[in-house]
Amino acid sequence: MPAAAKPVKEALVRQFGNPLALTQFEGLPTNFGDVEGKVKSVEASAADARLIRFQATGLENAYDKLQGLPLEWTSGKSQGQISRIKEYDFETGTIAVEKTAEIAPQPGDTFLVECTRLQFGRDLYNRHCMHCHGMTGEGTGPTSRYLNPPPRDFRPGIYKYTSTKSTDKAQVQDLERTVKEGIAGTYMPSFKLLTEDEVSAIVNYVIWLSIRGETEKKLVDELFLDYSQETFKERTSESGGETPEEVNEELKEYMELDFPDTLDFATSSVAEAWEEANLEEALVIPETPRVPDSPASRERGRKLYLSDKTKCATCHGPQGRGNGSATQDFWTNPVTNEKYPNRGLHDIWGNQLPPRDLHRGIYRGGRRPIDIYRRIYAGIKGTPMPAFGSSALTDEERWDLVNYVMSLPYSR
Template sequence: MLNRFVAQNFLSAPANASPWLLLVCLLAGLAGCEQVQSDFVFNEKTQELLPEAEVKVKNTLVSSFGSPAQPTIPAFFPVDRGQITLEIADFDPEKPTELLIEPVETDVDLVGKKLQFLFDPEDQFDVTMEAIEEELPDPIAELDGITIAAYDAESGKLTLSKALPDLELIEPGLELAANPNYKLHQGQFLYEQHCQHCHGVSGSGDGPTARYMEPKPRDYRKGIFKFTSTGSRDHVSTADLKHIIVEGIPGTYMPSFKLLSDESLDLIVNYVKFLAMRGETEGMLNVEVGLDFNKKVLADELEGVTDPKEIEEITTEFKEDMNEFLEVDYPEIAFFGQLDLADAWIEADNEDAIVYASVPQTDPYGPSAADPSLTSIENGRILYLGKDAQCASCHGDGGKGDGFQTRQLQKRREGGDFTVPGLHDDWYNPLKPRDLTSDIYRGGRRPIDVFRRIYVGIKGTPMPAFGGKSLTDQQIWDVVNYVMYLPHEDTMPIPKLPKAEASESPAVSSIE
């Protein structure tokens, strides 16, 4: 077992890995021999809810996302979870254990496969809520666990493992999913092999080797990924995630996985998205429920109350309000909250979510498109040091990552100051601004990659978005050119325009 883990982690390391990275890979192998928790963990905010609310949130997460051994996800989330798609051709309610399906194009073995009915999500929710209101069995719940007992390819007849409930939504044209979530199973296996020792079972960035690493492995549960091609308010795209896994993140312990097959890479990307969606769902529920019904809220209600009878009255009324909320409001909040999250992930894969420069990159040594009296690099330096961009406040006048913000106590979102001077990310980890003279670009070294870092900021960090705000696209290209010039500043003076060229039109070069 030890040799297998060590080999996997050394093979995962990039060819130019530092000795320290290789040591961490070795520690990952050693940690792989320890007993590793194999269930999803719930975050601390869930555990701060009142017991009844905590159980409700946990049940929602288990129902929607399963476990590492049996991962599942609602079909409306944009994850390639894997399934054999079938379509009902005919259904006779008098024969509730039979379905006729349209011809299946490929020769597949359907017998024994789990069957899922792909109803419109809102129609399915309405059926469940109506059953609850009328205190009747939920016909949607009765569909759980149905498998295909037999299949006749010639007639298209499916024989089911149990009878279907009386449900109007079951009709010709309805799509079915046989063997749903099988790609999530495959993705979980690959994630466990290649990612879990750093990112943890739940994607919380707390794998057994995480304590040896700085910066810390990404915690997926907020749904925030730093380096994206999408807008500042958009989720990460599927292509962005794959790019990170293929290329790695230079200057960190995140290696390149170029040696994996394209199929394996896609499976890992899907599973990472799955973990992020599960984590975001939990976070959304914590906000919606915890705003009124966590332990601290009740403690605040009881603060200063000493009479036992009054304490009991306040507690009883508080729990009655909570139980009414959980019964009446919570189901709709949980369902539509997940639909909204799914929509946000869908939007991130739309072409219009991707950030492109509105103008080509200016030639670094030619006239600036923003100020033709200067070279692009010259103007970039002025912007870098100036008040509109204020790059130097974090990155320092010389780009060494030693700006004055690194020596000041910063504010926490919930109030008060951090105890350690300097910047912090959304996970409260200390964050050193990039040393721009190192020639290492974590989010990609193409000019368009650096443009996007400035235009949309770096999500989850204090690096703000400048695009469409304090800087024009032409100015951003000047800053890009200056930033990419900084590693060579000691050996190459800042280029200046001859006086005759200062008024000429700016030259451009390829964005890529």
């Protein structure tokens, strides 16, 4: 229903803004990068001028592109008011904001420019990432149609290659490593030429896109059951017995009384999940050191690989060539409950997903022993690759599997 979609869009704009006009929301685990400034002088302007220009101090170390960011007045007659920066001259420190009856800056007035760090990350993202991952992180940038595998859709907040346990989000360091190293065997390149600060800013913005996307999904799911177009037609049909006016009145009441709590819960639960993922206890850390790589360890790993305990060969094939029996089946989409049109495995984004040919030695999540260990322990999120965590295998068994898998590129 359009009447349900509009409040959701408005709520997202209030909480997050949009990629062209960012807004700060205190409840997010995001480095917004607030900067305090002070009005030095105010330029005289004509009575019919649309903008007020003033010189400011305190912005010398701020990001040099502040256009579009919110500016909160923290003292003076305008205290408590929010302006949007329309123009900014980094060289002179001159800011222009829209002229209104409530905005009357005077020398000495202080203000807070919000989201400077987030804007820095956004601009870097637009320059380096947007053409593949899209403006809102939906994975449909202008070059995405030519790429296989397709670029990641950041909005579900699911990242395949993480150092965290199977139910946790990615850690910041996981995403930073992906940006720096790229993903082997895909079109995701390495950005090692970027500085540490630039990589950090991009990841900060990508996480913000994920939190915004996840919040939107939760709100849509909450409203879909009772207020989707299909449900509206059913409820107002002859068999449904309700009038359009009754359904709209119910929706209006829900939006006034319950939707604010729904919005707060959706945002806070997503933010909390990201915060928890960056705690030490979320990290997959082996309990024992790596079992020394030896023929005996590899043989134990090979037997595990072929066993019913792991069923690795079902997908990766008995020789590890990625041609297991699962690649010949028609699998069911867990979202639509319909069969995929193509044989083989798929990820949650609906992309066909051939199991890795382990003889090629290309591991998208990293080729260090600890990377392979974490893939075995936590699985690969968003894919059929299962997790063999603490209750499924012993630490020694996981290391034996690591040694076997890492030996395959060198076997005959």
